[in-house]
Amino acid sequence: MLNLGIVTISDGVWHGQRSDESGKAIRDSLAQLNSRVVKYEVIPDEAEIIASKLAEWADEGGVDLILTTGGTGLGPRDVTPEATLSIVDKVVPGFAEMMRAQSFSVTPFSMLSRAVAGVRRKCLIINLPGSPKAVRECLEVILPAIPHAVEIIKGEVTEHIAPDTGKD
Numbered sequence: 001m002l003n004l005g006i007v008t009i010s011d012g013v014w015h016g017q018r019s020d021e022s023g024k025a026i027r028d029s030l031a032q033l034n035s036r037v038v039k040y041e042v043i044p045d046e047a048e049i050i051a052s053k054l055a056e057w058a059d060e061g062g063v064d065l066i067l068t069t070g071g072t073g074l075g076p077r078d079v080t081p082e083a084t085l086s087i088v089d090k091v092v093p094g095f096a097e098m099m100r101a102q103s104f105s106v107t108p109f110s111m112l113s114r115a116v117a118g119v120r121r122k123c124l125i126i127n128l129p130g131s132p133k134a135v136r137e138c139l140e141v142i143l144p145a146i147p148h149a150v151e152i153i154k155g156e157v158t159e160h161i162a163p164d165t166g167k168d
Helices: 021-030 047-060 080-085 093-104 108-112 132-153
Strands: 002-009 035-043 065-069 117-120 123-128
Touching: 002 021, 002 047, 002 132, 021 035, 021 065, 021 132, 035 047, 047 065, 047 080, 047 117, 047 123, 065 132, 080 117, 080 123, 093 108, 093 117, 093 123, 093 132, 123 132
Parallel strands: 002 035, 002 065, 065 123
Antiparallel strands: 117 123
């Protein structure tokens, strides 16, 4: 069972001006994994608040995976990647690279995403875009690798056996 934390980073949702459709998209997309949401919070686009929340959840040890949504663009208040990078022990660039590559087939604007992924202690943290549609598209491409990544981080598996794709 994968223990999941969802952090929606949005001034608009934080102030009650919008509903959290991106957080819902994460929940819906993760339903196909053996997972449960154990933490959920909406916070404003403030680097110190974001970094503090991510570090707190990762350090508590009860969350295997934190997915953030929002704050990964070029806007003046988009600071999620900087906040994430300030607290991770290791960067895992493949997740963000694959999300941008997949999204590029849908829109050239995907190259404007600054999303990052990393590990703090035994917790995988992945930044997702703020759009529900983009959240679903990005999770579709990275979901297959998430359980294996978490197993490695937790020390439960040390060998990397490629999945059988049916191709020779």
